[in-house]
Amino acid sequence: AGEIYTSLLNVKEAIAIERTLIDTLGTYIDHELERLEDLKRFHSRVSDLHIAVYNGSTTAMANPLIAFTLIKRLQSEWANLVYCNEASENTQALRSGFKALEASLPKMEDLQGAAKALMRLQDVYALQVGSLTRGRFQRAARGDPVDIYRPAVSVPLSGDDCFLVGKVAYELGDFYHSVPWLEESVRLFRGSGGAWRPENQGTLEDALDHLAFSHFKEGNVSYALSLSQELLHRDPMNGRVLQNVEKYETLLVQSTSLPVSQGVGMRRPNSTALRTRNTYERLCRTRGSQPKHYENQRLFCDYFTNGDPVLLLQPIRREVQSLQPYVVLYHNFLTDKEAEDIKTLSQQGLRRSVVASGEKQETADYRISKSAWLKDSASLLMGQMDGRIARLTGLNVRTPYGEYLQVVNYGIGGHYEPHFDHATSASSPVFKLKTGNRVATFMIYLSSVEAGGSTAFIYANFSVPVVKNAALFWWNLHRNGRGDEDTLHAGCPVLVGDKWVANKWIHEHGQEFRRRCALDPEE
Ligand SMILES: O=C(O)CCC(=O)C(=O)O
Numbered sequence: 168a169g170e171i172y173t174s175l176l177n178v179k180e181a182i183a184i185e186r187t188l189i190d191t192l193g194t195y196i197d198h199e200l201e202r203l204e205d206l207k208r209f210h211s212r213v214s215d216l217h218i219a220v221y222n223g224s225t226t227a228m229a230n231p232l233i234a235f236t237l238i239k240r241l242q243s244e245w246a247n248l249v250y251c252n253e254a255s256e257n258t259q260a261l262r263s264g265f266k267a268l269e270a271s272l273p274k275m276e277d278l279q280g281a282a283k284a285l286m287r288l289q290d291v292y293a294l295q296v297g298s299l300t301r302g303r304f305q306r307a308a309r310g311d312p313v314d315i316y317r318p319a320v321s322v323p324l325s326g327d328d329c330f331l332v333g334k335v336a337y338e339l340g341d342f343y344h345s346v347p348w349l350e351e352s353v354r355l356f357r358g359s360g361g362a363w364r365p366e367n368q369g370t371l372e373d374a375l376d377h378l379a380f381s382h383f384k385e386g387n388v389s390y391a392l393s394l395s396q397e398l399l400h401r402d403p404m405n406g407r408v409l410q411n412v413e414k415y416e417t418l419l420v421q422s423t424s425l426p427v428s429q430g431v432g433m434r435r436p437n438s439t440a441l442r443t444r445n446t447y448e449r450l451c452r453t454r455g456s457q458p459k460h461y462e463n464q465r466l467f468c469d470y471f472t473n474g475d476p477v478l479l480l481q482p483i484r485r486e487v488q489s490l491q492p493y494v495v496l497y498h499n500f501l502t503d504k505e506a507e508d509i510k511t512l513s514q515q516g517l518r519r520s521v522v523a524s525g526e527k528q529e530t531a532d533y534r535i536s537k538s539a540w541l542k543d544s545a546s547l548l549m550g551q552m553d554g555r556i557a558r559l560t561g562l563n564v565r566t567p568y569g570e571y572l573q574v575v576n577y578g579i580g581g582h583y584e585p586h587f588d589h590a591t592s593a594s595s596p597v598f599k600l601k602t603g604n605r606v607a608t609f610m611i612y613l614s615s616v617e618a619g620g621s622t623a624f625i626y627a628n629f630s631v632p633v634v635k636n637a638a639l640f641w642w643n644l645h646r647n648g649r650g651d652e653d654t655l656h657a658g659c660p661v662l663v664g665d666k667w668v669a670n671k672w673i674h675e676h677g678q679e680f681r682r683r684c685a686l687d688p689e690e
């Protein structure tokens with residue numbers, strides 16, 4: 168079993184696992200209740216006897232029957248009860264039921280991945296952590312926060328839920344994220360009276376401790392001090408906290424003469440994609456600033472036939488999204504049934520998506536999804552689709568000029584940060600087919616999403632929302648074979664939904680007479 172958080176299909180499968188656990192726990196509780204009923208029955212029988220028969224005197228023992236039953240109870244009944252194995256048998260059944268599922272349970276990696284996903288969504292969609300903990304997706308705005316998406320059912324987070332997210336950030340040394348999540352955790356733990364719960368990972372004290380240190384690392388010593396003082400108040404014997412309090416006090420005395428380092432504002436941790444991050448995130452939140460069709464006459468919608476006899480009978484609705492680079496959206500490229508069939512066909516083959524790294528391929532945080540390759544033999548549908556793509560694009564998409572269909576299912580907060588589909592180095596695995604570079608991408612949306620998940624073209628400054636059954640086509644290379652930098656694109660994090668896409672990558676070879684060279688290097 169691979170990880171779960173990288174594909175929503177696997178996350179959905181986890182529901183069935185928990186159903187089994189619910190049943191197992193239910194059985195355990197029933198058995199334990201029966202056991203406690205037995206204990207209660209015995210307890211009240213004996214205590215009733217003491218009230219009714221013995222009644223503070225010993226005269227009843229003159230009755231040999233009463234004396235016999237007292238002897239019997241003390242000789243065997245009490246021992247039988249006290250040494251009964253039922254409790255441990257019940258526990259054992261509960262634990263073995265759990266153990267049977269252990270292999271299919273999420274791992275630490277899944278919890279971390281899911282926590283990182285929440286922080287990613289918080290960043291990219293500028294969501295308020297306070298709203299998230301109330302089960303809402305809201306952005307800070309002047310005045311009241313604005314709903315980005317309204318879920319039908321909203322599930323609030325607990326103090327412990329927030330503690331875990333904060334702790335994941337904390338352990339990554341990411342105090343920018345640990346602070347707001349631990350703040351929420353402390354607030355919620357305080358609100359619930361700080362009562363201990365057996366299922367919890369952390370306590371109010373743990374949250375205070377992590378929060379104080381996060382503030383200290385962010386340069387907010389006085390806040391770190393007051394949190395540590397609260398912690399010390401609750402846990403006066405904690406020597407480490409006492410030391411911290413003293414340390415913070417000393418630092419504060421010294422720093423009165425130093426420039427105040429507080430209020431600088433916390434910085435988000437740097438990522439490699441820093442250069443394009445602002446544009447990328449803006450494009451994920453909005454559709455960007457690509458001129459609308461009425462602002463640019465050359466952007467249009469039409470019913471497209473490509474002069475093809477089949478398409479002439481059933482033209483396809485084409486929406487030109489951009490001219491430089493040339494990006495078009497073909498609506499209703501597939502039927503619902505076909506989209507479902509493709510998802511079903513790929514289910515067994517889904518593996519964690521990889522990215523090119525030199526000559527090798529490896530998993531990366533910047534691509535969170537699972538994908539499968541569907542060979543032409545997978546279904547008759549493959550050939551039919553190839554035919555449709557060939558008619559629309561006028562290109563040769565037969566193997567090896569077109570790659571197998573790559574079906575992708577995104578995970579929690581799943582995304583694909585800005586990248587090129589074509590190879591940018593001679594050692595790229597793209598050249599393994601020996602049919603040149605990826606000249607064009609034909610990407611089909613197999614699902615819709617509730618929120619997020621747009622496809623963003625960073626330099627071209629526009630984004631395309633997910634439209635189920637539609638297909639997005641663009642040229643990755645200039646006519647002279649050089650990569651077109653303007654095709655830098657990304658799959659935005661899925662805010663709410665189960666996003667599926669399918670990629671058909673078309674190579675240079677086989678297109679010699681279909682897409683000819685041009686003298687203009689920009690063409
Ligand atoms: O999911 C998307 O919107 C983009 C996917 C993509 O760019 C890719 O798979 O190469």
Ligand SMILES: [Fe+2]
Binds near residue numbers: 586587588656
């Ligand atoms: Fe791509």
